[in-house]
Amino acid sequence: MKTTFSVSALALIAAFAASGSAAQSLNVVCSNEQDWCDLMAQNFKIDTGSDVAMVRKSTGEVLAQIRAEKGNPKVDVWWGGTGDPHLIAASEGLTVATDVDTTGQLGWSQNMTAISEGRAIGVHVGLLGIIYNTEVLAEKKLSVPACWRDLAKPEYKGEIQVSNPNSSGTAYTELATLVQLFGEDEGFKLLADIGANVNQYTKSGSAPGKAASRGETTLGIGFMHDMVKLKKAGFPVEIVSPCEGTGYEVGAVSVISGTPNMDSAKAWVEYVLSPEAQSRGLEVGVFNIPSNPASATDPEAPDMASIKLIDYDFKTYGSSATRARLLTRWEAEVKNAGGAIEN
Numbered sequence: 001m002k003t004t005f006s007v008s009a010l011a012l013i014a015a016f017a018a019s020g021s022a023a024q025s026l027n028v029v030c031s032n033e034q035d036w037c038d039l040m041a042q043n044f045k046i047d048t049g050s051d052v053a054m055v056r057k058s059t060g061e062v063l064a065q066i067r068a069e070k071g072n073p074k075v076d077v078w079w080g081g082t083g084d085p086h087l088i089a090a091s092e093g094l095t096v097a098t099d100v101d102t103t104g105q106l107g108w109s110q111n112m113t114a115i116s117e118g119r120a121i122g123v124h125v126g127l128l129g130i131i132y133n134t135e136v137l138a139e140k141k142l143s144v145p146a147c148w149r150d151l152a153k154p155e156y157k158g159e160i161q162v163s164n165p166n167s168s169g170t171a172y173t174e175l176a177t178l179v180q181l182f183g184e185d186e187g188f189k190l191l192a193d194i195g196a197n198v199n200q201y202t203k204s205g206s207a208p209g210k211a212a213s214r215g216e217t218t219l220g221i222g223f224m225h226d227m228v229k230l231k232k233a234g235f236p237v238e239i240v241s242p243c244e245g246t247g248y249e250v251g252a253v254s255v256i257s258g259t260p261n262m263d264s265a266k267a268w269v270e271y272v273l274s275p276e277a278q279s280r281g282l283e284v285g286v287f288n289i290p291s292n293p294a295s296a297t298d299p300e301a302p303d304m305a306s307i308k309l310i311d312y313d314f315k316t317y318g319s320s321a322t323r324a325r326l327l328t329r330w331e332a333e334v335k336n337a338g339g340a341i342e343n
Contacts, residue, residue, distance in 0.1 A: 025051040025052070025053055025261075026050060026051065026052050026053070026076050026077065026261055026264040026265065026268060027053050027055075027074065027075050027076045027077070027261075028041065028052055028053070028054050028055075028075070028076065028077045028078075028079055028268060029054075029055050029056075029057055029062050029065070029075045029077070029078050029079070030054055030055065030056045030057075030079050030080050031056070031057060031058060031059045031062055031078070031079070031080040031081025031082075031169065031251075032056075032079070032080035032081070032251070032286075033206060033226070033284075033286070034056050035284040035285075036080075036281055036284050036286050037054050037056045037079075037080075038054065039280060039281075039283065039284050040054075040079075040272070040277065040280075041054040043277065043280055044268065044271055044277075047271070047276075047277075048267060048271065050264060050267065052268075058081070058167045058168055058169070058203060058204055058205070059081035059082055059084075059085040059086075059167075059168070059169035059172075060085065060165075060166055060167040060168060060169065060172075061167055062075075062078055062081065062085070063085045063088060063089060066078065066089060066094045066095075066256055067092070067094065070094060070257075070258075071258065072258070073256045073257070073258045073259060075256050075259075076255065076256055076259040076260075076261045076264065076265045076268075077253065077254070077255055077256065077259075077265045077268050077269070078095070078253070078254045078256060079123075079253045079268070079272060080123070080124075080251050080252075080253070081169050081251060081252070082126075082169030082170065082172065082173055082249040082250075082251060082252075083112055083120060083122065083249055083250040083251060083252045083314060083318065084169065084172060084173070084176070084249075084314065084317055084318040084323065085169055085172075085318075085323075086112075086116065086119075086120035086252035086253075086254050086318075087112075087115060087116055087120055087252075087314060087315075087318030087319070088318060088319065088320045088323055089119075089120070089254060090116040090117070090119035090120050090254065091116075091318075091319060091320060092320060093257060094256065094257055095116075095119040095120065095254040095255060095256055095257055096119060096255055096256075096257045096259075097117060097118030097119050098118065098255055098262075098265070098266050098269060099266075100121070100266055100269045100270055100273070101270075102121055102273065104292065104293070104294075105121075105122070105273060105291045105292060106122075106291050106292075106293055108122055108125060108250050108291075109121065109122030109123070109250070109291035110122075111250075111314070112250045112252055112314065115314055115315050115318070116252075116254075119254060119255075120252040120253070120254045121252060121253050121254070121269060121273065121291075122250040122251065122252055122291050123251050123252060123253050123272055123273065123278070123290070123291050124250075124251040124278075124288040124289060124290050124291060125248055125249065125250055125251070125288060125289040125291075125304065126223035126224070126225050126226075126248060126249045126251060126288045126289075126302075127223065127224045127225070127241070127246060127248045127302045127304065127307055127309070128170075128173055128174060128177055128221070128222070128223060128224070128246045128247050128248060128249075129221075129222070129223070129224040129227060129239055129240055129241050129242070129246060129302075130145055130151070130219060130220070130221055130239070130240040130242060131208075131209045131212045131213075131219070131220045131221075131222065131227040131230070131237050131238070131239055131240070132144065132145065132212060132218060132219045132220075132237065132238055132240070133212045133213065133215050133217075133218055133219075133235075133236055133237055134236045134237065134238055135215065135236045136215050136218045137218055140159075140218065142155055142156065142159065142218065143155065144238075144240075145219065145240055146240060146242070146243050147242050147243040147244055148178060148181070148190065148194075148242045148243075148244050149190065149244070151194045151197065151219070151221075152190060152193035152194050152196075152197070153197075154197075156197040156218070156219060157196070157197050157338075158197065158199045158338075158339075159197060159199065159217065159218035159219050160194065160197045160198045160199065160217065160218070160219045160220070160221070161198065161199055161200050161202065161207070161208035161211050161212065161216075161217040161219070161220045161221075162174065162194075162198055162201065162202070162208055162220065162221040162222075163201065163202045163203065163204060163205045163207060163208060163221075163222070164201040164202065164203060164335075164342060165326075165327060165330055166327055166330075166331075167203045167204075168202070168203065168204060168205040169205060169249065170205025170206070170221075170222050170223055170249070171201075171205060171221075172323065172326075172327075173247050173248070173249050174221055174247070175191065175326055175330060176247060176312075176317040176326070177246060177247030177310060177312070178190055178191055179317075179326065180247065180310055180312065180313060180317075181244055181245060181247075181310060182244075188329060188330075188333050188334065191330070191333070191334045192333050192334050192337040193337070195334045195335070195337035195338050195340065196337045196338040197338060198337075198338050198340040199217060199338075199339075199340055199341070200217070200340055200341050200342070200343055201335070201340050201341070201342045201343070202342075202343050203343060205222055205223065205226075206222055206223070206226045207343075208220030208221055208222050209222045209226050209227050209230055209237075210230065212230075212237060213230040213233075213235035213236075213237050214235075223249065223288070224239055224241070224302040225286070225287040225288040225289075225301060225302055226287075227239045228287040228298075228300055228301060228302065229285035229286075229287055231300075232285065232287075232300060233285070241307045241308065243308075244308075245308040245309060245310045246307065246308065246309060246310065247309070247310050247312050248304075248309060248312055250314065251288065253268075253269050253272055253273075255269065273291065273292060274292065275290075275292045275294035275295040275296075278290035278291070278292050278295035278296075279295045279296035282296060282297075282298055287300065287301040287302070288301070288302075289301065289302065289304060
């Protein structure tokens with residue numbers, strides 16, 4: 001779905017008169033939830049007077065698109081989605097560094113900026129977890145999962161939904177998390193054992209949680225902030241932080257190499273780093289951890305300090321070679337481990 005907000009050329013010229021840039025529409029591809037994408041485009045238009053054309057796509061889809069469009073980009077900015085594909089894009093020269101001031105952003109945002117040499121800037125953190133439907137679980141007399149290894153139990157045959165790591169940054173974060181937790185061979189064995197219980201691989205990382213909330217699956221794997229939104233909406237769900245520890249994403253923003261709209265693109269980056277913009281996410285149920293410490297947060301949002309986290313190796317798992325190798329292995333060893341369908 002494409003949402004476009006028009007604005008007069010005079011408004012855009014006024015917004016960037018100081019830099020002398022010409023009036024041009026900013027093209028943003030968004031890997032966050034659709035309502036957050038739409039709200040930010042709307043707010044940017046209201047607050048800056050700048051025209052934004054926004055399209056929502058999963059991280060894997062965006063990475064494939066900007067690779068295909070290298071040298072002739074159709075997109076100016078990539079906003080949101082897990083950091084690993086942003087780091088891959090940076091390493092392949094698909095994105096460029098800007099002189100946007102990131103002073104005052106939290107440490108994990110600074111780390112992302114440093115690893116990517118300024119090409120990817122962290123804007124939020126999302127913690128990986130498990131969601132289950134309490135009513136369905138009770139009806140089927142299933143035990144409550146507490147750990148990653150629990151998901152491999154035969155009792156969960158056909159009860160789990162997760163996204164596909166080829167299209168979803170969420171699922172790639174899960175893959176990389178289990179490999180880092182258990183070692184590559186044992187991690188893939190566990191992924192295959194869990195895969196034997198998976199009923200569907202979705203394109204979107206938030207889809208399994210939504211399916212669990214509706215009772216279409218018993219269990220889902222995804223980011224906890226998306227699950228908090230469902231629980232606060234009144235769905236009969238509970239959220240589990242796996243006992244062994246869990247991984248996390250650093251959602252990022254990147255400017256595409258070759259953009260003709262650099263001034264507008266930089267303005268977008270500065271905007272999404274501001275506490276004013278980040279705080280507005282609460283209006284549409286965005287409960288991740290923002291990069292600007294002055295941003296408003298919800299008391300029910302996941303707390304990094306209270307959850308056992310792994311020391312996620314973004315440099316290694318954000319490399320093109322590592323991602324390609326792990327995805328090839330996932331296709332061979334995990335995808336067809338059970339009778340899961342793809343959507």
